[in-house]
Each structure stands twice: as structure tokens, then as C-alpha cells.
Amino acid sequence: MNEQVVATFNVGSSSIKLAAYSRARGGGLGPRLLRAELSGLPDAPRLSARAGNTGTESAFLAGADISDLELSALAPRLIRAIETALDQPLAAAGHRVVQGGQHNHASRKATPELIAELGGLCALAPDHQPFNLAAVRAVSAARPDLPQTLSFDTAFHRSQPRIAQIYALPRALTDAGMLRYGYHGLSYAHIARHLPERFPGHRQQRTLALHLGSGSSLCAILDGRSIATSMGFSALSGVPMATRSGDIDPGLLLYLMSEQQMSAGDVSQMLRRQSGLLGVSGISGDLRQLEAAGTAEADEAIALFIYRIVRDCGSHIAALGGMDALVFTGGVGENSARVRTGIASGLAWAGTEIDEDANRHHGPELSPPGSRVGVFVLPADEESEIARDCLALL
Structure with a gap:
């Protein structure tokens, strides 16, 4: 294989969903090469995978070491298992981040400054945000050369009119970011993109x-x-x-x-x-x-x-x-x-x-x-x- 391949991480408190995609010949998203899920965390971990061919699926499952569930060890091991299964290095890793705050209206490249900013929003999504960011930090520590991108669940909703985003609170609180952010934006973006194609x-x-x-x-x-x-x-x-x-x-x-x-x-x-x-x-x-x-x-x-x-x-x-x-x-x-x-x-x-x-x-x-x-x-x-x-x- 010689196409450019990226991996995706969707990390929560009880599961990690992974996928790998190639870039299409003309640019943009190509075929999905692998999809995997580590469920039942932390007490009963179970790893499953699906791929276009059984060899890739088997190679990933055989190479994925889940003996240590700490993200600092687990995330880099999962990346290595994807690269081994696909027999090529990744070009980048993309992550779902639930809360993007007021000013992130689109996906962004991960930087230490952005990660620190997003860490201040963990209280808004305590069952998601800390785990999302822990995976980014783990990959960055183990593979500092690997570019990482962040896709925000809140970004899709930033197109809403202001009147739909504000609460009837003192204006100073609204200005400080106490807004209706909305979530599941990546799922809704998928619907908005694919519904016209399917029907x-x-x-x-x-x-x-x-x-x-x-x-x-x-x-x-x-x-x-x-x-x-x-x-x-x-x-x-x-x-x-x-x-x-x-x-x-x-x-x-x-x-x-x-x-x-x-x-x-x-x-x-x-x-x-x-x-x-x-x-x-x-x-x-x-x-x-x-x-x-x-x-x-x-x-x-x-x-x-x-x-x-x-x-x-x-x-x-x-x-x-x-x-x-x-x-x-x-x-x-x-x-x-x-x-x-x-x-x-x-x-x-x-x-x-x-x-x-x-x-x-x-x-x-x-x-x-x-x-x-x-x-x-x-x-x-x-x-x-x-x-x-x-x-x-x-």
C-alpha cells in the first residue's frame, strides 16, 4: 500500500472507537480500511474489528496490546497495531473532542496551547473531554512527529443564530461563555452531508x-x-x-x-x-x-x-x-x-x-x-x- 492513511480516535470513558481511512486519488476522503472498538472499559475490555479483508482485521487484533488500559500506553499501542495491520505508517491522527468552546467553529491542528485551552472545558463534558484530550496527549508524547487534528462536536452548532445560543442570564455570564453549545455535531454533520446523497x-x-x-x-x-x-x-x-x-x-x-x-x-x-x-x-x-x-x-x-x-x-x-x-x-x-x-x-x-x-x-x-x-x-x-x-x- 502506498496511499496516504489517517487514523481516527473517538475516546470516551467506557469505549474507544478507531478507524483508518485512505486519501482518495483526487484528494479528500477515500475508503475506510479498518474500523475497531475497544468496549467495556475499564472492567471488561473487549476488542473487536472489521476491515475490507480478513488479513487486515486479523493482523490488527493480533497486534493490539490492551494489557495496559492507561491511555498513555494504550493509544500509542493502538496506533502501532493499525500501522502494522496496514503495513505502512500513518500520515496523521484525528480525534473527536466533545467541547470546542466559543471560538472553535471548525476542526484544528492540535497544539499544546489549544490542548491547554480545551482542558479548561472539561467540566462541561466530564465523561468525554478528559478522555478525548488524554488520547491526544498520549499520542503526542509517544509520536511527536505525527500530526494530530481535533474535530469538535460543538462546531456544527456554531452556525446557529445568536438568539438560539444564549440563555436568559445576565449578559456578563453570556459574554463569559455560558451558552447553549450543543453536542453530537459530528453525527449531525454526517447526516447533513450524506442524507441528500442517500435519498x-x-x-x-x-x-x-x-x-x-x-x-x-x-x-x-x-x-x-x-x-x-x-x-x-x-x-x-x-x-x-x-x-x-x-x-x-x-x-x-x-x-x-x-x-x-x-x-x-x-x-x-x-x-x-x-x-x-x-x-x-x-x-x-x-x-x-x-x-x-x-x-x-x-x-x-x-x-x-x-x-x-x-x-x-x-x-x-x-x-x-x-x-x-x-x-x-x-x-x-x-x-x-x-x-x-x-x-x-x-x-x-x-x-x-x-x-x-x-x-x-x-x-x-x-x-x-x-x-x-x-x-x-x-x-x-x-x-x-x-x-x-x-x-x-x-
């Missing part, structure tokens, strides 16, 4: 995209640009998620701290780890387990999840001035026919209808022929957006 016969000017997974959010996309999104200052906000609460009355939080004597740390732990589907069901934050459980509590958790999403959809449809397309993505959006049916039923007033046979088979097109609103399932692919950014910056 060219449908109107898509006003697209409502639902990224539903362990983290969930909505995005109103007008002419390919974000104009509103459900997540705000932090990745805790918006609709309920697997273990995150979503939006909650700030007065309730003040009450818990003043009257129930909960510390800020206790409240943070509750909102991030003990709420959402897990909190309501008392069983799990995994929607697959709740659908299989069939208990009243599990059913209530699923019903609340759907209800809150439908309500938020109404807000986003209002921001769009109507809806031409509804897109499901993310682990739940791609795989739960029950959730899709519930949401589509709740949005029947907006012209949404789905074919249940297509829904049982997970699409990709769910709406019957001639429907006023096209309804689609489009698999999430943040890695290709990271690789595209990386190649563009090289």
Missing part, C-alpha cells in the same frame, strides 16, 4: 435529526446547517438519556442542595450516572434490556423517553417552520423499532407516518411512498467526519 428524491430542506443512544439529542437542520439543538451548555441537558437526566427544573437542583443537603458532587453523580432510563426503570440504562424486561417501571421509562423526545421535536419543528425529513441515528435510533414507532405516532400531526414492515427491518427508508415527510434511518458515522477533517487539514 436524492426527497425534500430535505427542513430536516429534524434525532441522535438517540446512551447520549441523546435532537437537531433542527435547515439547508444543511444547524439552527437549533436540544443539548445546551453541557451534555447533560435536553431529553432523558441512558443514565443522564436531561433537562430538569433548576429550582429542583437548588432544593436538593439546600433542603436535602446534597453536595454539588452528589448532584452531579445523580444527574450523570443514576438518572434517565436507569433512574426511572430501576433496572438499566440500556434500552434493549428495558424492552426485554416488560415491567411497569421499564415501560414507564421507555414511555417517558418517547414523550420527552416528541415534545422536543415540536420545539424543533417550530424552529424549522415545518418538517420535510425526520432522521433517526445512534444506537437506539438505528435499532429500536418501538422507539421509532412511538415518536412517529406522536408526530403524526406534523405529517409523519412510517411503514411498520420497513420499521421492523430498520429502514433505511421508513416512510411510505408519497409521504409528506420522509422518515429515514441513517447509521451514525462520526469517524468519517473526523477523517475528512483530518485530511483537509494535512
Whole structure:
């Protein structure tokens, strides 16, 4: 092989997603050569991989040393395993960084100064940002010659009008960066880029995209640009998620701290780890387990999840001035026919209808022929957006 190859890192607290892409002959993004995931971190690590040929897949799995899960050791070893499997050195590594702050409206090359700036934003995404940056630092320490690029989940939403980004707070706080940043931007950028390619016969000017997974959010996309999104200052906000609460009355939080004597740390732990589907069901934050459980509590958790999403959809449809397309993505959006049916039923007033046979088979097109609103399932692919950014910056 002699094409230019880049690797992508999507690092979280419980998983690391990797991919490798080549540059196309005419420039830009070429074929994906390898995709891998290290899941079950930190207690039950499991490495899986897929590649265009079994030799590459086998070589990667054989060469990936995951005996030490500290990112300082693990990230460089994963890079070496990719290079060995592909039999050539990488030209660069691209990383997903959840929070880019006020001023990063596009991907950037990694520098020590930028990494230090982004480190100050860890409190806004404590389950993501520290791990994102730790991987960048680890690669930089082990391979200082390897260029690295950063793709920000918040960047896609910087196209929103100012009125959609600010809170009704004192202006000094707004000026200090207390804004509605929005997240899952790489996933929404992928939808905005690929929906017209996949379904060219449908109107898509006003697209409502639902990224539903362990983290969930909505995005109103007008002419390919974000104009509103459900997540705000932090990745805790918006609709309920697997273990995150979503939006909650700030007065309730003040009450818990003043009257129930909960510390800020206790409240943070509750909102991030003990709420959402897990909190309501008392069983799990995994929607697959709740659908299989069939208990009243599990059913209530699923019903609340759907209800809150439908309500938020109404807000986003209002921001769009109507809806031409509804897109499901993310682990739940791609795989739960029950959730899709519930949401589509709740949005029947907006012209949404789905074919249940297509829904049982997970699409990709769910709406019957001639429907006023096209309804689609489009698999999430943040890695290709990271690789595209990386190649563009090289």
C-alpha cells in the first residue's frame, strides 16, 4: 500500500472507537480500511474489528496490546497495531473532542496551547473531554512527529443564530461563555452531508435529526446547517438519556442542595450516572434490556423517553417552520423499532407516518411512498467526519 492513511480516535470513558481511512486519488476522503472498538472499559475490555479483508482485521487484533488500559500506553499501542495491520505508517491522527468552546467553529491542528485551552472545558463534558484530550496527549508524547487534528462536536452548532445560543442570564455570564453549545455535531454533520446523497428524491430542506443512544439529542437542520439543538451548555441537558437526566427544573437542583443537603458532587453523580432510563426503570440504562424486561417501571421509562423526545421535536419543528425529513441515528435510533414507532405516532400531526414492515427491518427508508415527510434511518458515522477533517487539514 502506498496511499496516504489517517487514523481516527473517538475516546470516551467506557469505549474507544478507531478507524483508518485512505486519501482518495483526487484528494479528500477515500475508503475506510479498518474500523475497531475497544468496549467495556475499564472492567471488561473487549476488542473487536472489521476491515475490507480478513488479513487486515486479523493482523490488527493480533497486534493490539490492551494489557495496559492507561491511555498513555494504550493509544500509542493502538496506533502501532493499525500501522502494522496496514503495513505502512500513518500520515496523521484525528480525534473527536466533545467541547470546542466559543471560538472553535471548525476542526484544528492540535497544539499544546489549544490542548491547554480545551482542558479548561472539561467540566462541561466530564465523561468525554478528559478522555478525548488524554488520547491526544498520549499520542503526542509517544509520536511527536505525527500530526494530530481535533474535530469538535460543538462546531456544527456554531452556525446557529445568536438568539438560539444564549440563555436568559445576565449578559456578563453570556459574554463569559455560558451558552447553549450543543453536542453530537459530528453525527449531525454526517447526516447533513450524506442524507441528500442517500435519498436524492426527497425534500430535505427542513430536516429534524434525532441522535438517540446512551447520549441523546435532537437537531433542527435547515439547508444543511444547524439552527437549533436540544443539548445546551453541557451534555447533560435536553431529553432523558441512558443514565443522564436531561433537562430538569433548576429550582429542583437548588432544593436538593439546600433542603436535602446534597453536595454539588452528589448532584452531579445523580444527574450523570443514576438518572434517565436507569433512574426511572430501576433496572438499566440500556434500552434493549428495558424492552426485554416488560415491567411497569421499564415501560414507564421507555414511555417517558418517547414523550420527552416528541415534545422536543415540536420545539424543533417550530424552529424549522415545518418538517420535510425526520432522521433517526445512534444506537437506539438505528435499532429500536418501538422507539421509532412511538415518536412517529406522536408526530403524526406534523405529517409523519412510517411503514411498520420497513420499521421492523430498520429502514433505511421508513416512510411510505408519497409521504409528506420522509422518515429515514441513517447509521451514525462520526469517524468519517473526523477523517475528512483530518485530511483537509494535512
